[in-house]
Amino acid sequence: MPEERENEAPAKKVTALLSISHDKDVDGIASAAIVWRYAKEKGLDFKAVLTDYGSFEQVFSYLSTQRDTLIIITDLGMDDTVINVVENGLKKAVAQGCRVVWLDHHHWSDNAIKMVLSLENKPVLKVNHDFCAAEITHKVLLPRDEVSTELARIAHDTDFNLREIEAATALTDAVSVIRFGAIDKKEDVTDSLYPLLTKLAENGMSGVWDTNARRFKDSLLDKQVEHYRKEKTKKMRKALAGHCDQIIHGKLVRVVEIPSGLTSTDMGTFASDLENLQSIDPELKVADLLLSLSQGGMLGFRRGNDGVLCNAAAKLFNGGGHPYAAGGEYGLYEDFQAVCDDIFVTLSKDTSWVTEP
Numbered sequence: 001m002p003e004e005r006e007n008e009a010p011a012k013k014v015t016a017l018l019s020i021s022h023d024k025d026v027d028g029i030a031s032a033a034i035v036w037r038y039a040k041e042k043g044l045d046f047k048a049v050l051t052d053y054g055s056f057e058q059v060f061s062y063l064s065t066q067r068d069t070l071i072i073i074t075d076l077g078m079d080d081t082v083i084n085v086v087e088n089g090l091k092k093a094v095a096q097g098c099r100v101v102w103l104d105h106h107h108w109s110d111n112a113i114k115m116v117l118s119l120e121n122k123p124v125l126k127v128n129h130d131f132c133a134a135e136i137t138h139k140v141l142l143p144r145d146e147v148s149t150e151l152a153r154i155a156h157d158t159d160f161n162l163r164e165i166e167a168a169t170a171l172t173d174a175v176s177v178i179r180f181g182a183i184d185k186k187e188d189v190t191d192s193l194y195p196l197l198t199k200l201a202e203n204g205m206s207g208v209w210d211t212n213a214r215r216f217k218d219s220l221l222d223k224q225v226e227h228y229r230k231e232k233t234k235k236m237r238k239a240l241a242g243h244c245d246q247i248i249h250g251k252l253v254r255v256v257e258i259p260s261g262l263t264s265t266d267m268g269t270f271a272s273d274l275e276n277l278q279s280i281d282p283e284l285k286v287a288d289l290l291l292s293l294s295q296g297g298m299l300g301f302r303r304g305n306d307g308v309l310c311n312a313a314a315k316l317f318n319g320g321g322h323p324y325a326a327g328g329e330y331g332l333y334e335d336f337q338a339v340c341d342d343i344f345v346t347l348s349k350d351t352s353w354v355t356e357p
Helices: 026-042 053-065 083-095 110-117 133-141 146-159 166-184 189-207 219-241 264-271 274-280 310-315 336-348
Strands: 016-022 045-051 069-074 099-104 124-127 244-248 251-258 289-294 298-303 325-329
Touching: 016 026, 026 045, 026 069, 026 133, 026 146, 026 166, 026 189, 045 053, 045 189, 053 083, 069 083, 069 133, 083 099, 083 110, 099 133, 110 124, 124 133, 133 146, 146 166, 146 189, 166 189, 166 219, 219 251, 219 264, 219 274, 244 336, 251 264, 251 336, 264 274, 264 289, 264 298, 264 325, 289 310, 289 336, 298 310, 310 325
Parallel strands: 016 045, 016 069, 069 099, 099 124, 251 289
Antiparallel strands: 244 251, 289 298, 298 325
16 A cells, blocks of 8 residues: 655554455456455455445445445446445545545546545555456555465456456356345345355465366355356357347447346357357357347447457447446336347447447
């Protein structure tokens, strides 16, 4: 953490650390695990809240109860749609002796950046689109910690959709299994993910994964992941069979409706494999831009080549992210075909998401 500036009265010593991180993927969990290790090194009481964007109001309202706490937020972006909710919560916390550190890699609005940096008590904001959040958290907090290095490497493999590390891919599915299970049972997602988070924080991947056996050490979790993968494949094949395609600005754009229990990352990975597509329809090609529409009206953007920018496309739907992966929102709907037509019209009116003809 930064040193106190000369001739400046030192801030009141913090006694605890609250981690707020994304609950939806490995990057968020790994980031929280690194923050956990940092808290242990500094001798701070630790608590974590894992959340998604739809719960910002609840999470940041909770900050009004925090005193003399270091609040480290990871793998969560901010734009003008939530800035007031976030600002109110952070200002109350800072007024009660808290410090704020925000480490992220998503798209931020200028107003959101200015708001965080204007807080009292020397806030720290690091946003870098070239890394995943766990990598940024590792570099800022624990650059020489071996377990944190491993967690950052695992998160990078999943967040950049490289799929080169078997354990990382398995961990992605495990997070989905636990998270979807909690949602289905109406249980708290943080509580459900806490055991996994604890093991990763204490021992890294060796706490959950048997490298020699190539399986999870928790036999029940391993069986659940195996079942999830089978069901996931069936759902993705069915979803892709009902896709909508259109050529826009010379690019093949595909919209797919995904059922509950699937993520846009799952669909993006599956639909980028030509062999998978041709097992459904020999004429199917990999889309230049793939939009995954959830039943709740959320949109996931993945690209099939470098000629499109997912973050620019997502911005047209109140979203953002990376050039290769992003998220946005369409809203609740009834007619999938009507949604596809509307999406195609929106994309056709703008060329910012196309980098080459």
